[in-house]
Amino acid sequence: MSAGTGSAELGVLLLATAEGDRAAFAELYRRTSAKLFGIVLRILPERSVAEDAMQDVYVKIWRNAAGYDALRGSPIAWLATIARNVAIDVRRRERPGTKLSTDEFDFDLVADEGGPSAEALAALRICLDRLDEDQRQLVLAAYLRGDSRDELAERLGHPSGTIKSWLHRALAKLKVCLGG
Amino acid sequence: MADNPDLIAGEFVLGTLETYERQAVALGILTDPAIARAVADWQSRLAPALLTAPSVDPSPDLWRRIERATAGAAIANDNHRVAKSERRWQFATAAAAVMALLASGLALRGPMLTPPPPITSPAPLTPGIQSIAALSESGGSPALLVTFDQATGQMRVMPVNLTARPGHSLELWAIMGKDAPKSLGVMPSSGSATMPAKMLGGRNDATIAVSLEPVGGSPTGLPTGPVLYSGSMVTMPVS
Structure with missing residues (x-):
């Protein structure tokens, strides 16, 4: 599964996604969703809650792909940070007393x-x-x-x-x- | 002993700050390039640990939901024009900042349910300027100049070196103390603008930030897109 998450390939897909290329976005999802879902599940163990958060994660990625800068870190680390931040926001907002x-x-x-x-x-x-x-x-x-x-x-x-x-x-x- | 600001930035990234501390860092990210930078550095230091999570396939239905949710959003997707080298992880940090503000509950105070009115009817520059702010990307040259005349309550916004962003509106926000950002209005597609700025309440110490929003402005009453420019009002000596 990790074969598809090379920095160069993901960087190209992110760049194309930033240009509004939906096929590239679909491919980006195909290559990264299992990893990001694992990250989200560690914070939101309930699967349905985690999948709702995943939808927010990818909407954010679609809208903000242009904000990624290759000088700053690998594409997958950038994507992972977005996933983690969305999941923690959900955890704090929806289940403060858990x-x-x-x-x-x-x-x-x-x-x-x-x-x-x-x-x-x-x-x-x-x-x-x-x-x-x-x-x-x-x-x-x-x-x-x-x-x-x-x-x-x-x-x-x-x-x-x-x-x-x-x-x-x-x-x-x-x-x-x-x-x- | 005062807390080391860099360690506070690290705790912001870890997510272990108390609410009031989180708000302070969130405002700092929007207004202070050094804080934004410190937070981004901690994000890059720690992010590799996220990748140790075991991969789990989400249900096949999830992609269809994401496709539906992004179907109408193509227009909001041309912000590749923003100079990337300047932006760095600004999206991640600005998003974290806005999230922290939202989570603080401050943002719940009187949210606007309709987009703000566009700023119209540019007026001649009056001689009584009392405060001025130069809004720039972090560390960059000014993109917008903002002047505020307390005598007339008029704020004037002049593009100096503004990148066109078709399919979006640029929305101005005043950030004062610990209050949630207040919308000042949306920039017209070209030229300068004036707006009444009573919401500054006679204060000259506001920070002004500009965020990238859907056409017509933020639908929520708070910044929803990346913060592109910011700067603090500086009061000019009365001559």
Whole structure:
């Protein structure tokens, strides 16, 4: 499945989509929807809610494909960020009071073999591994699953202020490790 | 100890800020290129982790829904004219900013249900200019000049170096303090414009932003498209 998400191909498809090319947009969807759905499902586990969010994600991509800049990152990372932001917005807006599941509090950062952002991910993984385990899990639970500071505090049984200072320490270390 | 603004930007991207902090960063993204840049940098640092999600095929019906939802939207799709190198991830950051404002509930205060009226009847420039703003892309040269004369309550908007965007309207917004953006009106397709700016309430410290909207202006009363230009009003010394 990852064969179709090469940066050059996706970049071309995004460019054509920005020009209003519907066939290119359909192909872009075909190549990226399973990955983006996985990202959205991690934040919105209920399938029907996640599919509603996916519709918003691709409408945004269609309207804003021209906003992508190849100098800034890979196309799939840009698309993934849009998917993640839409999903978190839905989670915050529609289910602010949702009780947390007690499912696994662990994230396996395994990339697709030879995926387009493999090098960037390898660097990020090395830097995440240098964090304390608690800090690493906080960063990933917030970023990948959309946990708020209060949810993290409740989950770990620490005051919100402690969570904040851990997050800041983790972010500062990450930034230095990733070369500023 | 004051919080490091760069770490606050990082927390904005992680999504762990309190509502009031999120609003502050959201406004900063729209008005301060350094904050927009810091947020974009954190997005690119962290985004690779998103790609570790296992792929899951959505139901076959989803594509048909997306096709229907985008069928009438072709006209809104020609913003490739925007200089991409300047825009960078501006869409992602501006969208995050507007989302944060929406999520804050501020945006729910009196939303406009109809598009705003176009700005019409350009008037001669009056001598009593008191505040001025140069609106530009982040770090770019000015695209629009805005002057505000407190004596007459008139705001005048002059295109300086504006890229034509057929099939869209450019809508002006005033951002004051922690209030949601207020629409000032839609730019005419050519030439300068004047508009009454009573909504500034005598304040000279507004930030003015221009967003790309469907023809006729935002249907929601809040910016819905990318923010193309922004700048802060600066009060001129009275001579």
